[in-house]
Amino acid sequence: MTDYRQKYKMTPVLGWLLQDRGGMILLGILLLGCIVIPIGNLVVPAGSAFHVPTWMLGLLGKYLCYALLALSVDLIWGFCGILSLGHGAFFALGGYAMGMYLMRQIGDRGVYGDPVLPDFMVFLNWKELPWYWYGFDHFSFAVLMAMLVPGILAFVFGFLAFRSRVTGVYLSIITQAMTYALLLAFFRNDMGFGGNNGLTDFKDILGFDLQSDQTRCVLVVASAVMLGICYVVSRGITQSRLGKVLIAIRDAESRVRFTGYRVEYYKLFVFTVSAVMAGIAGALYVPQIGIINPGEFAPAASIEVVIWVAVGGRGTLYGAVLGAFIVNYAKTFFTGVMPDFWLFFLGGLFIAVTLFLPKGVIGAIPAFAGAGAVGASGTSGGWRDRLAAWRGNQGGKA
Amino acid sequence: MSTAEDLLAEESRMIQSEKAATILYVDGVSVTFDGFRALNNLSFYVEPGELRAIIGPNGAGKTTMMDIITGKTRPDSGDVLFKSDVDLTKLDEADIANLGIGRKFQKPTVFESHTVFDNLLLACSGGRGVFQALFHRLANREKQRIEETLATIRLGDLRDMMAANLSHGQKQWLEIGMLLMQEPQLLLVDEPVAGMTDSETEQTAILLRDIAKTRSVVVVEHDMEFVRDLDCKVTVLHEGSVLAEGRLDSVQKDPRVIEVYLGR
Ligand SMILES: Nc1ncnc2c1ncn2[C@@H]1O[C@H](COP(=O)(O)OP(=O)(O)OP(=O)(O)O)[C@@H](O)[C@H]1O
Numbered sequence: 001m002t003d004y005r006q007k008y009k010m011t012p013v014l015g016w017l018l019q020d021r022g023g024m025i026l027l028g029i030l031l032l033g034c035i036v037i038p039i040g041n042l043v044v045p046a047g048s049a050f051h052v053p054t055w056m057l058g059l060l061g062k063y064l065c066y067a068l069l070a071l072s073v074d075l076i077w078g079f080c081g082i083l084s085l086g087h088g089a090f091f092a093l094g095g096y097a098m099g100m101y102l103m104r105q106i107g108d109r110g111v112y113g114d115p116v117l118p119d120f121m122v123f124l125n126w127k128e129l130p131w132y133w134y135g136f137d138h139f140s141f142a143v144l145m146a147m148l149v150p151g152i153l154a155f156v157f158g159f160l161a162f163r164s165r166v167t168g169v170y171l172s173i174i175t176q177a178m179t180y181a182l183l184l185a186f187f188r189n190d191m192g193f194g195g196n197n198g199l200t201d202f203k204d205i206l207g208f209d210l211q212s213d214q215t216r217c218v219l220v221v222a223s224a225v226m227l228g229i230c231y232v233v234s235r236g237i238t239q240s241r242l243g244k245v246l247i248a249i250r251d252a253e254s255r256v257r258f259t260g261y262r263v264e265y266y267k268l269f270v271f272t273v274s275a276v277m278a279g280i281a282g283a284l285y286v287p288q289i290g291i292i293n294p295g296e297f298a299p300a301a302s303i304e305v306v307i308w309v310a311v312g313g314r315g316t317l318y319g320a321v322l323g324a325f326i327v328n329y330a331k332t333f334f335t336g337v338m339p340d341f342w343l344f345f346l347g348g349l350f351i352a353v354t355l356f357l358p359k360g361v362i363g364a365i366p367a368f369a370g371a372g373a374v375g376a377s378g379t380s381g382g383w384r385d386r387l388a389a390w391r392g393n394q395g396g397k398a
Numbered sequence: 399m400s401t402a403e404d405l406l407a408e409e410s411r412m413i414q415s416e417k418a419a420t421i422l423y424v425d426g427v428s429v430t431f432d433g434f435r436a437l438n439n440l441s442f443y444v445e446p447g448e449l450r451a452i453i454g455p456n457g458a459g460k461t462t463m464m465d466i467i468t469g470k471t472r473p474d475s476g477d478v479l480f481k482s483d484v485d486l487t488k489l490d491e492a493d494i495a496n497l498g499i500g501r502k503f504q505k506p507t508v509f510e511s512h513t514v515f516d517n518l519l520l521a522c523s524g525g526r527g528v529f530q531a532l533f534h535r536l537a538n539r540e541k542q543r544i545e546e547t548l549a550t551i552r553l554g555d556l557r558d559m560m561a562a563n564l565s566h567g568q569k570q571w572l573e574i575g576m577l578l579m580q581e582p583q584l585l586l587v588d589e590p591v592a593g594m595t596d597s598e599t600e601q602t603a604i605l606l607r608d609i610a611k612t613r614s615v616v617v618v619e620h621d622m623e624f625v626r627d628l629d630c631k632v633t634v635l636h637e638g639s640v641l642a643e644g645r646l647d648s649v650q651k652d653p654r655v656i657e658v659y660l661g662r
């Protein structure tokens with residue numbers, strides 16, 4: 001009883017931040033990274049063991065963006081049970097918005113030297129800039145669009161889907177259809193987004209050379225900061241009464257309706273917030289990777305994100321971040337050593353996690369075992385039990 | 399010769415006057431699932447402050463009736479009025495809940511990953527808007543009401559327990575507590591004592607009778623001992639319509655009711 005009094009009288013923000021061990025660790029690591037990585041790259045001389053090489057900056061930046069994308073998926077899947085298999089679309093749209101800005105930054109330095117038109121438009125014999133490219137010469141406009149476009153698409157899509165009470169597998173399938181439709185659309189040259197080559201050959205951002213170590217360090221730090229901010233925002237949402245309603249929707253949707261909540265509005269809110277975060281992740285990703293093409297809309301890419309979240313531990317937020325790092329590091333490693341095995345490995349990983357680590361890697365760490373929001377009602381039993389049971393079965397067969 | 403017409407006229411007068419005073423008015427409701435008539439011209443009326451028990455064999459349409467009243471299922475025909483003027487067939491679940499109609503499911507349904515306290519908090523009447531919920535801070539008044547309800551449903555000691563870990567009977571009580579937090583004027587309670595021990599069942603009867611002092615309560619139940627304890631008017635449903643209505647004793651003597659129950 002006193003416990004509850006204290007819990008609710010404490011400044012809410014401080015309260016839920018301090019109680020969140022995994023979150024504190026994550027924010028601590030991000031902060032440390034923001035200091036150590038630029039120093040390691042720019043100050044520590046190249047020969048030193050503590051030097052952070054430029055190629056590592058690219059990798060870290062990429063992982064951080066993927067982590068933010070995974071976070072956005074966990075926010076809806078882990079806490080509201082919305083399994084989006086199309087979140088890559090919001091990521092890609094954010095990426096395209098930033099890519100359009102970067103294209104216009106090239107100016108007359110392109111192959112064809114046209115001061116306004118990007119190379120691919122000159123190549124297509126276009127005479128003027130399509131209207132929807134207007135404004136993208138301003139950085140702030142592009143950033144706004146990187147959030148607004150995914151946000152509006154998610155709002156409209158969610159409004160239609162949630163109002164018609166499309167849930168579960170059906171919702172997952174239409175999110176796949178959405179990203180697939182966008183994939184096909186962006187492949188078309190006459191859409192004006194560079195067709196299957198996408199947007200690339202970027203030169204600089206806000207006047208700073210994209211190839212310089214300084215710019216790259218700033219982008220990595222910006223990614224880490226955005227991940228931290230989005231983490232805190234997500235945590236705030238999930239700890240509020242709204243977050244409790246979301247979990248309630250995940251566990252017993254009709255009970256929530258009969259309690260008087262408009263479930264569709266709640267889903268719409270969190271789905272839109274999540275899409276905006278995915279858009280931000282895409283916008284940070286593109287300048288660091290140097291290209292955005294329709295491949296980002298591939299249905300398989302969105303499914304991979306869900307695997308990251310499942311591997312890390314659904315319903316914890318920081319688990320999603322961990323999962324994105326683990327799986328993508330493994331991907332970097334495997335595609336370097338034995339590229340043919342990556343997909344087998346990914347599939348095997350997913351099966352292994354589903355069977356033995358239902359709460360993901362986070363759930364297997366004793367200190368965090370109770371953390372997942374999923375455990376209480378989901379299939380219970382730790383991975384040890386499952387492994388034991390599985391071994392038992394094998395023994396029985398032998 | 400004129401008796402039939404007289405009876406009809408008499409009945410329509412009665413319906414008119416009943417309609418004026420009812421909290422729940424269900425008239426001529428039919429609903430069909432894939433050709434199967436789950437409710438067949440069902441009519442019954444509940445007065446303000448009334449406690450009503452509804453019995454009937456499995457598949458009689460009791461749960462379907464609640465689905466209709468709470469907006470989950472739309473009737474093919476018929477009227478469902480709340481407080482004699484709100485047409486419930488035009489509203490959805492959330493609207494109807496916010497009008498003041500609370501419902502307990504046949505299978506106890508609580509928010510399993512939330513504590514007992516949070517379950518009650520979520521049910522607490524008041525702002526249901528997304529942004530209200532986002533910036534909500536627990537008010538003293540709300541906390542007090544939760545405490546009262548915890549005492550009523552005797553789960554005070556388990557306030558911090560995850561609802562998933564409650565026993566079946568405790569979940570039933572928690573769900574009733576959640577209904578109370580909604581401050582409904584009409585409670586629809588579907589099989590509240592399923593899975594309860596005898597003493598829990600007795601307590602539940604006392605609790606529901608207590609609740610019915612300040613609001614209308616409709617209880618669906620199979621347990622005849624429990625229905626007797628409720629000590630109220632009983633409506634017997636069979637194949638989607640009302641078979642008999644009255645005190646439990648008289649209803650139990652009705653040959654048609656005996657046949658329906660013994661015929662299976
Ligand atoms: N959504 C539905 N689709 C098809 N048939 C349905 C649906 N809902 C109910 N029914 C059928 O309608 C009939 C009435 O069901 P209902 O659940 O209302 O019975 P009940 O009186 O509550 O029974 P019980 O005592 O077993 O709870 C049953 O035969 C059931 O199979």
Ligand SMILES: [Mg+2]
Nearest residue numbers: 460461462504
């Ligand atoms: Mg039933």
